[in-house]
Amino acid sequence: MTTLLVIKQFISYGGIMDMDISDRIRLRFNLLDADGNGVLEAEDFAAVADRIILAAGADATDPKAAALRAAHDRYWQSLRSASPAERIDLPAYAAIVAADGWFPQYGQQYAQSLADICDRDGDGQISFTEFQPVMVAVGFAADKVQRLFSSFDQDGSGSIDRAEWVAGIAEFYDPTVTGSVTEVLVNA
Numbered sequence: 001m002t003t004l005l006v007i008k009q010f011i012s013y014g015g016i017m018d019m020d021i022s023d024r025i026r027l028r029f030n031l032l033d034a035d036g037n038g039v040l041e042a043e044d045f046a047a048v049a050d051r052i053i054l055a056a057g058a059d060a061t062d063p064k065a066a067a068l069r070a071a072h073d074r075y076w077q078s079l080r081s082a083s084p085a086e087r088i089d090l091p092a093y094a095a096i097v098a099a100d101g102w103f104p105q106y107g108q109q110y111a112q113s114l115a116d117i118c119d120r121d122g123d124g125q126i127s128f129t130e131f132q133p134v135m136v137a138v139g140f141a142a143d144k145v146q147r148l149f150s151s152f153d154q155d156g157s158g159s160i161d162r163a164e165w166v167a168g169i170a171e172f173y174d175p176t177v178t179g180s181v182t183e184v185l186v187n188a
């Protein structure tokens with residue numbers, strides 16, 4: 001491999017060469033690209049947020065819906081402010097989200113708002129009935145959602161701990177962590 005090619009790849013993927021991490025970044029990019037035109041725009045983030053809110057059965061005045069919209073908007077702004085382009089392509093996305101400090105500053109709020117809206121009855125537990133429609137709205141295939149839920153709900157109680165789910169989303173986003181959540185999401 002030529003040095004130039006190595007440098008190009010390094011820039012394209014924020015310096016992360018690991019295949020699994022590239023796969024997960026690609027997957028997240030595709031999930032966020034709601035209209036599937038290959039670039040991320042403000043409309044994609046709004047569309048994904050609306051889809052999740054609808055799936056969770058939250059109405060427009062629900063604070064959880066407002067929080068989810070705000071987190072998606074903040075996510076978009078973090079991309080937009082880091083790039084001169086108005087549309088964010090995969091290499092730009094990969095470089096921005098893999099940067100040190102991105103997750104605690106932007107991703108954490110996103111993970112929290114997603115878990116909050118999942119926990120519709122607010123009992124601190126996410127049942128499969130709560131989990132399934134939201135994850136399908138995020139863009140995951142139904143069988144993958146089932147497998148992911150089962151991998152969390154190891155005692156088969158039918159619900160997963162809300163805090164545990166926030167940690168799972170964080171794992172999916174943190175470029176330094178590889179674990180069971182990412183494995184199920186990327187490979188299942």
Ligand SMILES: [Ca+2]
Pocket residue numbers: 033034035036037038039040041044
């Ligand atoms: Ca798009």
Ligand SMILES: [Ca+2]
Pocket residue numbers: 118119120121122123124125126127130
């Ligand atoms: Ca619940």
